[in-house]
Amino acid sequence: MSAQPTGTAPDLINIEVDGKPTQIRKGAMIIEAADAIGVSIPRFCYHRKLPIAANCRMCLVDVEMGGKLMPKPQPACATPVAEGMKVMTRSDKALKFQKDVMEFLLINHPLDCPVCDQGGECELQDVALGYGRSVSRFTERKRAVADENIGPLVATEMTRCIHCTRCVRFTSEIAGTYELGGMNRSEDLQIGTYIGKTIETELSGNIIDVCPVGALTNKPFQFKARAWELIAKPSIGYHDALGSNLWLHVRRGEVMRTVPRDNEAVNECWLSDRDRYSHQGMYAGDRIGKPEIKRNGQWQVVGWEEALEFAGEALKKAPGSELGMLVHPASSNEEGDLLMRLARGLGSAHVDHRLRQLDFADNAVARPFGLPVAEVGQIRAALLVGSDLRHEMPLLNHRVHQASKKGARIYAINPARFDFNYKLAGEAIVAPSALVDALLTLARAAVAAGAPAPAALADAIAAAAGDDAGNDTIAALKSGPAVVILGEAAVTHPQASWLRAIARFIADATGAGYDELPVGANAVGLARLRVVPGNGGLDAQAMLAQPRKSYVLYGVEPPHDFADGAAALNALRAAEQVVAFSAYASPALREVADVILPIALLPESEATLVNVDGLAQGVAAGAKAPGEARPGWKVLRALGGALQLAGFEFDDLAGLREGIAGRAVSERQGLAARVTTGGLSRLATWPIYRMDAVLRRATALNAHPLNRAPAARMNAAEATRQGLAAGDTVRVVEALLPLVIDAAVPDGAVWIEAAHDLTATLPPYGASITLSKA
Numbered sequence: 001m002s003a004q005p006t007g008t009a010p011d012l013i014n015i016e017v018d019g020k021p022t023q024i025r026k027g028a029m030i031i032e033a034a035d036a037i038g039v040s041i042p043r044f045c046y047h048r049k050l051p052i053a054a055n056c057r058m059c060l061v062d063v064e065m066g067g068k069l070m071p072k073p074q075p076a077c078a079t080p081v082a083e084g085m086k087v088m089t090r091s092d093k094a095l096k097f098q099k100d101v102m103e104f105l106l107i108n109h110p111l112d113c114p115v116c117d118q119g120g121e122c123e124l125q126d127v128a129l130g131y132g133r134s135v136s137r138f139t140e141r142k143r144a145v146a147d148e149n150i151g152p153l154v155a156t157e158m159t160r161c162i163h164c165t166r167c168v169r170f171t172s173e174i175a176g177t178y179e180l181g182g183m184n185r186s187e188d189l190q191i192g193t194y195i196g197k198t199i200e201t202e203l204s205g206n207i208i209d210v211c212p213v214g215a216l217t218n219k220p221f222q223f224k225a226r227a228w229e230l231i232a233k234p235s236i237g238y239h240d241a242l243g244s245n246l247w248l249h250v251r252r253g254e255v256m257r258t259v260p261r262d263n264e265a266v267n268e269c270w271l272s273d274r275d276r277y278s279h280q281g282m283y284a285g286d287r288i289g290k291p292e293i294k295r296n297g298q299w300q301v302v303g304w305e306e307a308l309e310f311a312g313e314a315l316k317k318a319p320g321s322e323l324g325m326l327v328h329p330a331s332s333n334e335e336g337d338l339l340m341r342l343a344r345g346l347g348s349a350h351v352d353h354r355l356r357q358l359d360f361a362d363n364a365v366a367r368p369f370g371l372p373v374a375e376v377g378q379i380r381a382a383l384l385v386g387s388d389l390r391h392e393m394p395l396l397n398h399r400v401h402q403a404s405k406k407g408a409r410i411y412a413i414n415p416a417r418f419d420f421n422y423k424l425a426g427e428a429i430v431a432p433s434a435l436v437d438a439l440l441t442l443a444r445a446a447v448a449a450g451a452p453a454p455a456a457l458a459d460a461i462a463a464a465a466g467d468d469a470g471n472d473t474i475a476a477l478k479s480g481p482a483v484v485i486l487g488e489a490a491v492t493h494p495q496a497s498w499l500r501a502i503a504r505f506i507a508d509a510t511g512a513g514y515d516e517l518p519v520g521a522n523a524v525g526l527a528r529l530r531v532v533p534g535n536g537g538l539d540a541q542a543m544l545a546q547p548r549k550s551y552v553l554y555g556v557e558p559p560h561d562f563a564d565g566a567a568a569l570n571a572l573r574a575a576e577q578v579v580a581f582s583a584y585a586s587p588a589l590r591e592v593a594d595v596i597l598p599i600a601l602l603p604e605s606e607a608t609l610v611n612v613d614g615l616a617q618g619v620a621a622g623a624k625a626p627g628e629a630r631p632g633w634k635v636l637r638a639l640g641g642a643l644q645l646a647g648f649e650f651d652d653l654a655g656l657r658e659g660i661a662g663r664a665v666s667e668r669q670g671l672a673a674r675v676t677t678g679g680l681s682r683l684a685t686w687p688i689y690r691m692d693a694v695l696r697r698a699t700a701l702n703a704h705p706l707n708r709a710p711a712a713r714m715n716a717a718e719a720t721r722q723g724l725a726a727g728d729t730v731r732v733v734e735a736l737l738p739l740v741i742d743a744a745v746p747d748g749a750v751w752i753e754a755a756h757d758l759t760a761t762l763p764p765y766g767a768s769i770t771l772s773k774a
Contacts, residue, residue: 015085030076030087041089042127044212045164046077051173053165054078060097062088073097102131107138110159118214120227145190151198152703155219161191167207175201176401176421198705202394205276220700221257233622237275238330238602239691240393241518243611244275248603253624255279265374272394281697288585288598289627311595312643314577320347324548327353327531328555329520332607336531337660338636345645349537353526356519356563359496360539361670365527368614371483371513377402380480381409385503387487388418391688392517409476413438415683417744426469431748432766433681436498443502445470451509477510486516489685494766497672525610547571553580557693558588565760584693598629605631683751684765690755710756713742729774732762736774
C-alpha cells in the first residue's frame with residue numbers, strides 16, 4: 001500500500017471555535033469558519049457575497065493566539081484565521097462588547113416594528129432579541145433622515161438605516177453601477193444617491209434582500225401582507241432561459257412577492273428585477289378566467305365542455321396541411337409534447353416555437369451552453385456578438401462582470417453601443433446590415449492565426465477586411481478559459497445563420513466555449529422535444545408568409561411576440577379559424593381568435609422547463625389560476641381526448657411524463673442569402689421589461705426608466721443627413737414616433753425597440769426603414 005499523506009493540506013488551517021476544532025482554507029475569515037461548523041456569530045455588515053466592510057462591529061469575538069488572549073475583541077468578519085487560533089464567540093467579554101454594539105445601533109433606530117414591512121423577518125429584530133437590553137439608557141432625541149425616491153421598485157425608510165453599507169457594496173461590486181454611497185460623517189452619515197435619482201440597475205431588488213433592517217423594502221409589496229401570513233413555494237423564473245431559482249410568497253393562492261432561492265450553479269443568491277416583480281402582471285385586468293367563444297362577432301362566456309367542443313370542431317374544419325401551430329417559447333415540456341401529439345393527430349407538420357427568428361436557413365434551434373453558467377465567472381476573455389447581455393440575461397451578465405473584475409478581457413461586436421457595467425477591451429459598433437462583415441473580419445484574424453477556414457465560409461472570410469484589433473481579440477480568446485456569447489440581437493438577426501456559423505468557427509478556432517442565448521425560457525426544452533416543423537412543415541415565418549386556413553396560438557400574444565408583427569396579424573385575420581390558448585385576452589387576440597381557452601401561467605401550474613445548461617427543472621403550482629383557468633397540459637389533454645386522438649389516454653401528469661421522449665433536431669449547413677439593404681436599416685431589440693405578456697403587464701416594471709417609451713433613435717450625424725432634429729415627430733409606416741438623438745446608434749441604422757403597441761407592427765429587424773417628418 002502506498003504511503004498516505006499526513007498532516008494538514010497546505011491550503012487548510014487548523015483552528016478552534018468555541019471548543020470545536022475545524023479546518024478552514026488559508027485566508028478565510030473567522031466568521032466563515034464559524035458558519036461552516038454551525039456556530040452563530042451576530043452580524044449586520046457581513047455578507048458572504050460582498051466585500052468586507054467591518055463597520056457594524058456586531059461580530060466582535062475573543063481570540064487567543066499562541067496561548068495568549070488578544071487584549072481587544074476582534075471583528076470576526078475581518079480577522080483572518082491563523083494556525084492554532086482559538087476563538088471564543090460567547091465569552092463574557094465577547095458578549096459584553098456585542099451587547100454594547102447592539103445598544104449603540106438601537107440608539108437612533110425608530111423602533112417602528114409594528115408598521116415596518118421587514119417585521120417578522122428582520123435581522124435587527126432577531127439579533128436585538130438575543131443581545132439587546134429591555135430598556136434604553138438613551139434619553140436624547142433620535143435622529144431622522146429624509147427619504148429619497150429611488151424608483152418604483154424599492155421603498156426607502158432611511159431613518160431605520162444602521163449604515164451597514166451592504167446596499168452600497170452591492171451596487172458597486174455586484175451590480176457594477178455605483179449608484180448608492182455614504183454622505184457626511186458621524187451622526188450625519190446618510191446612505192443615498194446624493195442627487196435623488198432612480199436606481200437603474202436591473203438587479204436593484206437585491207438591495208432589499210441584503211438590507212438587514214427595514215430601510216429598503218419591496219415597494220409594490222408595501223403594506224400588503226405580513227411575513228407570517230405568507231407561504232413560500234419553490235419555483236423558477238420564466239422570463240429568460242437561465243431558470244433562476246426563486247420562492248413565491250403566496251397568501252390565499254395569490255403571489256404577493258418573489259424572492260431568490262439559493263442555487264450557486266444557476267443564480268447564486270440573486271434575482272433579476274424582471275423575475276422579482278413580474279408577478280404583478282399575473283393579475284392584470286385582461287387576465288381571462290373563463291372560456292370564451294366568438295359567435296356572430298360577439299364574445300360569449302361558455303363552459304369548458306362547450307368551448308372544447310367548439311375548438312375541436314374548428315380544428316377539424318380544415319385539413320392538417322392547412323393548420324399552423326404557433327407556440328410560445330416559454331411553454332413547458334409537458335405542453336410542448338402534447339402540442340406535438342395534437343399536431344400529429346390532426347395531420348399537421350406546421351409547428352414552431354421560434355416566433356422571433358427571421359433566418360431559418362440552418363434550421364437552428366436552441367442548444368445548451370458549451371460553457372456552463374457556473375464557469376463563466378472564471379473566464380479570462382469573452383466575445384459578445386449581437387448581445388445586450390445586461391438586458392437579455394441579467395444574471396449571466398453578472399458572471400461576466402465578476403470575471404472582468406478579476407481581469408478578464410471582454411470584447412463586443414454589436415449593432416449599437418449597449419450599456420455594459422464593465423469596461424470593454426475592444427468594441428466594434430456597426431449597423432445591423434454590416435454585422436456579418438464585422439464578424440468575418442474577426443474570423444479572418446483567426447485564420448491568420450492558423451485556424452483552417454470552414455469550406456462554407458472560406459470565400460467570405462478571404463474577402464473580409466483585415467483588422468489589427470481582431471488579432472488582439474483572437475489572442476485573448478486563446479489565452480485561457482474563454483467564451484463566445486451569441487446574443488439575442490444576433491439570434492434574431494435576418495442573417496443569423498451567418499453570425500452563428502462564424503461565431504462557432506471563432507469559438508472552435510480559439511478553444512473558447514460557445515454559448516448561444518435561447519430566445520424563450522424553455523427554448524432548449526422545446527427544441528429537445530422537436531416542437532419544430534416536421535417533414536415538409538413550415539417554420540414560424542413561412543406559416544405567416546404562406547397563410548394557413550387554421551391556426552393554434554399557444555400562449556402567444558399577437559403582434560408583440562412575433563419578429564414580424566404585421567405579417568402575423570395579416571395571416572391571423574385572413575384565417576378561417578383561430579384557436580387560442582391564452583392567459584390574457586388582449587384586444588388584438590380578441591380580434592383574430594374564434595375561441596380563447598384560459599390557461600394557467602407557470603407559477604400556477606406544475607411544469608418542467610430546461611435551462612441554458614440543459615438542466616431540467618420541475619416546479620409545482622405555487623398559486624391559484626383565476627376563475628376556471630386550468631394548467632395548459634390539462635386543457636390539451638381534454639381537447640385531445642374530445643377529438644379522440646392517440647396519445648391522450650394518460651390519467652395524470654406522471655402518466656404524461658412517462659410518454660415524453662426527447663428527439664434530436666437536425667440542423668442544416670445552410671446560410672441565408674446576403675442581401676444588401678440601402679439606406680437606414682432597423683435595429684429591433686426586445687426591451688428588458690417587454691419580453692412577454694406577463695412583463696408587459698407588470699405595472700412597477702413598466703414605470704421603471706429601463707422601460708423606455710417607444711422612439712426612433714439615431715445618432716446626430718445620421719439625423720442631420722436625414723434632415724431631422726431631436727424632438728421631431730417622425731412617421732414610420734403608419735406609426736408616429738418621437739426622434740431621439742442617441743450616440744449609441746451607428747451610422748446607417750435607426751433603433752426602434754420592439755414589443756410596444758406603436759412598434760409591434762413595424763417592418764422587422766434589419767428591414768430598410770424610411771423616416772419622414774410628420
